[in-house]
Amino acid sequence: MTHSISPLLHNNAIKNLKLDACYDRTFLENGNDIIHKFDNLKLDGANVTVPHKENAYLLCDKARGISKDIGAVNTLVKENKKIIGYNTDAPGFLESIKSFRDIKSALILGAGGTAKAIAFILRKNGIAPTILNRSSKRLIFFKENNFQSFAWDNFILDKYDLIINTTSAGLKDENFPLEENLLNSLMQNSNYAFDVVYGKATPFMKLAQKNKLQSKDGSQMLIFQAVIAFNLFYQNKFIPKIIERYMREASFL
Ligand SMILES: NC(=O)c1ccc[n+]([C@@H]2O[C@H](COP(=O)([O-])OP(=O)(O)OC[C@H]3O[C@@H](n4cnc5c(N)ncnc54)[C@H](OP(=O)(O)O)[C@@H]3O)[C@@H](O)[C@H]2O)c1
Structure with a gap:
């Protein structure tokens, strides 16, 4: 479908x-x-x-x-x-962040199929992606492909130019893709935010706007x-x- x-x-x-x-x-x-x-x-x-x-x-x-x-x-x-x-999906994502300038690093929230597509296209284009997921099972693929990756329980706070939500958190609920305070700290040290969800102002997007990040949804x-x-x-x-x-x-x- x-x-x-x-x-x-x-x-x-x-x-x-x-x-x-x-x-x-x-x-x-x-x-x-x-x-x-x-x-x-x-x-x-x-x-x-x-x-x-x-x-x-x-x-x-x-x-x-x-x-x-x-x-x-x-x-x-x-x-x-x-x-x-x-x-x-991968070149479609790249095209949609063309207006984001001077990105060297990105944090990808989620580790599903969309995260894989985005991780590879970013790396191929000279942007270092780090993957952060709720649980560790799906991180095996990323570790095998030499991506830096963390589960929520072993993540160490760092600075990223771009924060990307690839989870469906916020699509049919009001959930954040990551604990709100931690996400807020990440956004305070970032310039850009991207949410693959489209057609709805998700809590992730609202927080990005509150932090005055240049942001885009998945449309x-x-x-x-x-x-x-x-x-x-x-x-x-x-x-x-x-x-x-x-x-x-x-x-x-
Ligand atoms: N805009 C576009 O053109 C476009 C293109 C492709 C996909 N999408 C959208 O991208 C989204 C993800 O697709 P996908 O195929 O990558 O999905 P997926 O393979 O099911 O992956 C979902 C990932 O999100 C995590 N996750 C799910 N709910 C979460 C929550 N409430 N909090 C934190 N983490 C959560 C999962 O973590 P666990 O491993 O812990 O379960 C998993 O890593 C969908 O909403 C899809 O519609 C948009």
Whole structure:
């Protein structure tokens, strides 16, 4: 199943570019069936969302780009009868923090699939990421890939230019992704904040604004990952700004 807003974004771009296509949602009960479903529906492209991104990576014919580091794909494209997997969350995130200047270090809250994508793209772009998670199990992946990482119980307070929330804390509740006083201390020593959640002023975002950090929610990341995916469906033949315009028009993001 895809994000509910994605069909709006893609279908408005399809309509305005006068393409013979349709972007729809389908529910996947068993992640192991992802390629069968892709074939049975005779698709040329698809987006994959939680919790199937890892399965999609393992089952596609070939993974390209940064998805090979992350071990997760959110975009599948039929290319010469093969199903190729890409990760557009990572470049979508990078594009959305372009206006943040002189970032050398970042603290990523959470250690799920989104944290993996962000950690790799930051490191590839010369920004040192540190991962801080509620529990330690998911940190194994980050330690194996030589990222500095901490669980809440062994974290040592430090200074980071950018604080990123990749957890869903605050999405359907009023929770902070980290104990409030600790998060406040981190923000007092930071310049920028980013929340992958969009469409809601989360407690994380409100605290960032209170601390006068330059901050962004996940709406631009959502648009940019969709623009990059859309262009992959069409062998990168469109100007990204044009796709972006049609997608923004559909979503008011
Ligand atoms: N804007 C965009 O374009 C975009 C793109 C991709 C994803 N997202 C959003 O990103 C969010 C995370 O996705 P994901 O796939 O990375 O999720 P995930 O794989 O389920 O990871 C969730 C992580 O968040 C932590 N966590 C969850 N609830 C928490 C809480 N209340 N307090 C502290 N930590 C908490 C978990 O810690 P434990 O390990 O301790 O359980 C885990 O590390 C979702 O809301 C998704 O919609 C947005």
